[in-house]
Amino acid sequence: MLVLVVSMFMMALTVATDVKDPAAQQIVMFKERNPSPVGIITTSSGAPVERTEALNTLNSRLLNNEYFMETLTHLNRERIPERLVHAKAGGAFGYFEVTHDITNICKAKLFSKVGKRTPVAARFSPVIVERGGSDTSRDARGFSVRFYTEDGNFDIVGFNTPMYAYKDPRLFPTFVRAQKKNPATNLFDRNTFWDYLTLQPESLHMFLLVFGDRGIPDGYRHMPGFGIHSYQVENKHGDIHFVRFHFRPDAGIKTLRAKEALKIGAEDPDYNTRDLYRAIGNGNFPSWTVSIQILTLDDVKNADFDVFDVTNVIPLNEFPLHPVGKFVLNKNPVNYFAEVEQLAFSPANLVPGILGGPDKVFEARRLAYRDAQYYRLGANFNRIPINCPFRTNTFVYNRDGRPPVGDNEKDIPNYFPNTFNGPIPYIDKKRSNLIEIVEYEPNNFKQATDLYVNEMTSDERSRLVENILYNLAPATAVLQERAVKLFSLIHPDLGYQIEQGLRRNATISDVNNNYNDWH
Template sequence: MLVFVMMAALAAAEQQDPAAQQIILFKEKTSGPVGIMTTSAGAPVPYSEALNTLNTRLIFNEYFMDTMTHLVRERIPERVVHAKAGGAFGYFEVTHDLSHICKAKLFSSVGKKTPVAARFSPVVMERGGSDTSRDARGYAVKFYTEEGNFDIVGFSTPMYVYNDPRLFPTFVRAQKKNPATNLFDANTFWDFLTLQPESIHMFLLIFGDRGIPASYRNMPGFGIHTYQVENEKGDIHFVRFHFTPDAGIKNLRAEEARKISAEDADHLTRDLYKAIGNGDFPSWTVSVQILSVDDIKHAGFNVFDVTNTIPLDQYPLRQVGKMVLNKNAVNYFAEIEQLAYSPANLVPGILGGPDKVFEARRLAYRDAQYYRLGANFHKIPVNCPFRSQGMQVYNRDGRAPVKDNGKDIPNYFPNSFNGPVPYDDKNRIPLIEIREPEPNNYRQASELYMNEMTKEERSRLVENILYSLGSAASFLQDRAIKVFSNIHSDLGYRIEQGLRSNTTKQYQGSSYPYY
C-alpha cells in the first residue's frame, strides 16, 4: 500500500511541472489525433508522402517540399537587445482613482480591468544565453485598452544608462561581443562606462544585489521616463510608473546564479511558466509618483533625466492598481517573440515623456518592428488593438498579414467619400518642451552607495565590480577608479585596493564582462 502511495505522490509531483510536462499534458487533454495533416495550402497529406521519400520524385512530394522550404525561413531577425525573454498574459485592475490627473480610460474607475501582455528580458543576452546573467532587465507591459494599446517599455531598475540618445548604438555595441573575437569583452564594456560616468548610477544596482533577479515574479519594473498626463479639463501632471512585486523583491548572489546557469540557462523563463501553469499567479502593485508643473520647476534637479530617480521621500508612491499574470502563451513564437512594444503606443490622456531618450525610442522601436516583423506588425494578433473599435487606418498592402487590408474604404486622407476622420480633442495640451542639461549622477550614485546599501551589500558590490573590471586594461581600471572615487572615496579606495591585491588574479579572463 505504501508503495502505491509513494508512486501516486511521485506522479502528482511530475504533474506539478507544466513547463516540463507540456507535451504530456497536451496528449492527456486530446483523445487522439487532432485532425488530418495538411500542407500549408490545406491539402490533405497521404501516408505515402509523409512516411517515405526514398525512390520517389521529391519535387512531386508536396509535404516534403512544403516542410523543407519552410524550415529555412522559420527564423526572423533577433532583437538586437532584449532578445531572450519570458512573458505571459493577464490583467490590470484599478484599485485607486487616478482620473483627477489622467483621463485615460484604463484608469477611469476603481475595479476596471484591462487585459495586458508582459515580457521580461535581459538586455545583453542573445536568445541562447543565460537567464541568470548579471544584467539589467527589460520590463515591458502592453495594455489592451478600448482607446488603443498603451505600452510601458521599462526596466528592472528605476533609472537608465544615458540621457543622450546618440549613445544608444555605442552602448549596445560596447556590451555586445567583440566583432573580431566574437567574445564578450570587458575592455569595450568598461570603456563605455568610464567615458559616460552617468551610466554608473544604474550599474551600481546591476553590480550590486539587484543585478540578478531570483525570478521574474520577484522582479520590480519601472517606466524610467517621467510621463506627461492630462485630465478631462486639460490640466497636466507628470508621473513615473512603478511595478512592485507582491511576492517581494528577491535576487540571486553571483555564485548561486552561476550554479543555476550551469544547470538551467532558462531558469527564470521556466519558473514563470511553471508558476502560472500551477495557478500561482504573480502580481505586482502598480503605483505612480505624481508631480505638478510647479514641482518640476522647483525640484532642484532634472525630473526628466532618465539617469536620475525621483526621490520617494519627496514624491511618494500613490497606488493605482494591480497587475496579475494568469495565462501562459499557447505558442511562444506567435505570442511572445512577435510581441511588438513601442513607447509610441500612447492613448488619450497619456502624452509620453518630453525627454530626448523617449523621443528617440519612439523611432527606434518602430524601426525595429518594421525590420523584424514587417510593415503590418500591428495586424499580428498579439499586437492588435483588439479592444478598440478596430484599426481605421489608411495604410495598405505590404508584407503579410494584411487581414482584410482595409476592405473597400478610401486609402487616402483627407477624402470626400466618408473615410475615417480624426477625433476632436478640444482640451488636448501638447507635450511640453524642455531643455536638458548635461547629466551628473554622482550625487544620486553616492546616496545609493552610502545610504541605500548595507555594509554587506557594499562588499558584494565591490566583489562583483572586481570580477568584471579585473580583466580590463590597466588604463581602463585607472579611469574606473577615478569614477568610483567621484561617487565616494570609500568605493574608489576599495576598488583600487582590490585591483592591486593578488586576489584579482581570479578575475582575469572572465568570459562575460558583468560576471
C-alpha cells in the same frame, strides 16, 4: 535491503511524476487534453496528406511529394531576425485592475473607475544576453507591459531599474556595441564595456544596481519594474501632471547571489522563464502593485533636480508612491513564437490622456522601437494578432506591404484628406500638448552617492565591490585606473575598496574571463 531501496525509489518516482510541472510536462498535458489525434495532417493549402507521403520518401519522386517539399522549404524560413537587445525573454498575459481612483489627474480609459479590468501582456528580458544565453546573467532587465485598452494599445517599455543608462540618445549604439561581442574575436570583451562606462559616467548610477544585489533577479515574478520616464498625463479638463510608473512584485523582491546564479545558470539557463511558466501553470499567479509618483507643473519648475533626467530617480521621500492598481499574470502563452517572440512593444503606443515623456531618450525610443519592429516583423506588425489593438476599431490609410494585411482596409479611400467619407480625426478642444523642455548635462554622481551610502547595507556594499572587481579585473590597467577615479567620486570608500582589490588581484595571472556568466 536491496528490495527496500528499490521500493522506496519507485515510490519516490511515483510521487515525483504525480506532481505536475507545467513547463516540463507541457507536451504530456497536451496529450491528456487530447486523447486522440487532433485531426488529419494537411498542407498549408488545406489538402489532406496521405500516409505514405508523410512516413516515407524512399524510392519515390521527392518533387511530387508536396508535404515533403513544403516542410523542407518552410524550415529554411522559420527564423526571423533576433532582437538587437532583449533577445531572450519570458512572457505571459493577464489583466490590470484599478484599485485607486486617479481620474483627477489622468483621463485614460484604463483608469476610468475602480474595479475596471484591462487585458495585459508582459515580456521580461535581459538586455544584452543573446537568444541562447543565461537567464541568470548579471544584466539589467527589460520590463515591458501592454494594456489593451478601448482607445488602443498602451505600452510601458520599462526596466527593472528605476533609472536608465544614458540621457543623450546618441549613446544608444555605443551603449549596445560596447557590451556586445567584439567584432574581431566574437567574444564578450570587458575592455570595451569598461571603456564605455568610464567615458560615460552618467551610466554609473544604473550599473551600481546591476553590480549590486539587484543585478540578478531570482525569477521574473520577484522582479520590480519601472517606467523610467516622467510621463505627461492630463485629465478631462486638460490639466496636466507628470507621473513615473512603479511595479512592485507582491511576492517580494528576491535576487540571486553571484555564485548561486552561476550554478543555476549552468544547470538551467532558462531558469527565469521556466519559473514564470511553472508558477502560472500551477495557479500561482504573479502580481505587481502598480503605483505612480505624481508631480505638478509647479513641482517640475521648483525641483532641485531634473525631473526628466532618465539617469536619475525622483526621490520617494519628496514624491511618495500613490497606488493605482494590480497587474496580474494568469495565462501562459499557447505558442511562444506567435505570442512572445512577435510581441512588439513601442513607447509610441500611447492613448488619450497619456502623452508620453518630453525627454530626448523617449523621443528617440519612439523611432528606434518602431524601426526595429519594421525590420523584424514588417510594416504590418500591428496586424499580427498579439499586437492588434483588438478592443477598438482601427481605421488607417496605410495599405499593402508584407503580410499579414488582414482585410487591407477593404475599399476605404487610401489617402487623407478626402471628400469621400474616409475616416476623419477626432476633436478634443481640451487636449494639451507635450511640453518642451531644456535638457542639461546630467549630474553623474549625486544620486549614485546617495544609493551607495544610504540605500545599501554594509554587506551589500561589500558584495558590490566583489562583483565590480570580478568584472573589472580582466580590463587593461588604464581602464582600471579610470574606473577607480570615477568610483572614488561616487564615494572615496568605494574607490578605495576597488583599488585595493585590484592590487590584491594583480598577481593572479589566470582570471576567469567568461564575461557572459557575470554581465
